[in-house]
Amino acid sequence: MEISHIEYYLPENKLTNRELSSQFGKSEYDIFKMTGVKTRRIRSESQIGSDLGFLAAERLLQNQPDLKEKIDLLLFCTEGLDYKAPTTSSTLHYRLGLKEDCACMDMPMGCAGFVYGLSAAKAALICENATCVLFITADIPSSVIHSRDFELRAIFGDAGAAVVVENSSSGKIGRFCFGTDGSGAENLIVRQGSTRQQIDETWLKKFKAEPGKLSFGRMEMNGLEIARFSLQKVPVLVKNVLQKNGLAFQDIDLFILHQASDFILTALRRKCKIPENKFYTYFSEIGNTVSCSIPIAMYHAVKEGKLKKGNKVMILGFGVGYSWAGTVIEY
């Protein structure tokens, strides 16, 4: 079983440090030093998450046209579904022209979503409920960030990614570890625009000067608590994933963590004592792309020759929820 193909799509609009510098009165140097990000990609007004996911999957299928007839499970992970009903995966299925005998499921997960989705893909393959899984992730955090929230604007970027998971003689997807702590929900949340808290006239008036009037809601993040959560849970997750897979720390060729922020990645690398040459990041050009950060990093690790066939890569997702998950892939 392997991840046989990876593709991704980034919107064309760039938010550069120069632009942030002019808006917030901080130097470009300081912005980069604080965040580790040079540019982020921002959706156009008409694009939503599924559009970015569609473009990533379309690119993948254009490169691998034979897959279209093989895919019998489509998973779509995003925090911004198109509708309350129907599932967005079914609309993507139609847009991509996939065959009819194909299951479709949405997964409204955040930064741990890629690892969760991969576990679902593996389960479907093992149970012989599917033979070829197209797993699409897409997120548009920029749509829920207030224009004056410097830290959020500086860190997050929009993206879509698509991978294919299928049975093969080479490669292996290992055992998974998961964790959840709903007490942390308030520390990273988009309240409005939901069933519990609807967008009303007062909200639209309050944010009438904002692009789109923040009509998708507004992200609120307690950075300090998110940092504490990450430092507390991820090192334990590393140990648990190793143990569950019967591996030693030295057996791992590459670690790819959710690309949360430069600060969190550095702090976790130090705390977990991961050598720099085994710690892959792809962050400075795109920022934190939520559920897309791990597949995009994997794509570039392969392209740069840092992730080769036969390598064991530990992937770890963690964030909103709180939720966290990890596994080891023999690539």
Added chain:
Amino acid sequence: MEINDLIKYIESEFDELPRGTLQPETSFREIEGWSSMHALLLIALVDNHYDVLLTGEELKNAVTIRDLFLIIVNRKS
């Protein structure tokens, strides 16, 4: 455990700080260029060197580096 070690760690982490700038009574929020990012760095630094994960409340109540040091000592005891 010495307070001077904590001072050295902070000076080395905040790389714009020349050695010897900080004293036990220095109010860390008055360090030039202090931002919320520095608070995060402080939490990670203390966690890394002392295996103590400061809470937001502890950080909020601490003013000087000595205050921070005492929290760490207290948590370690």
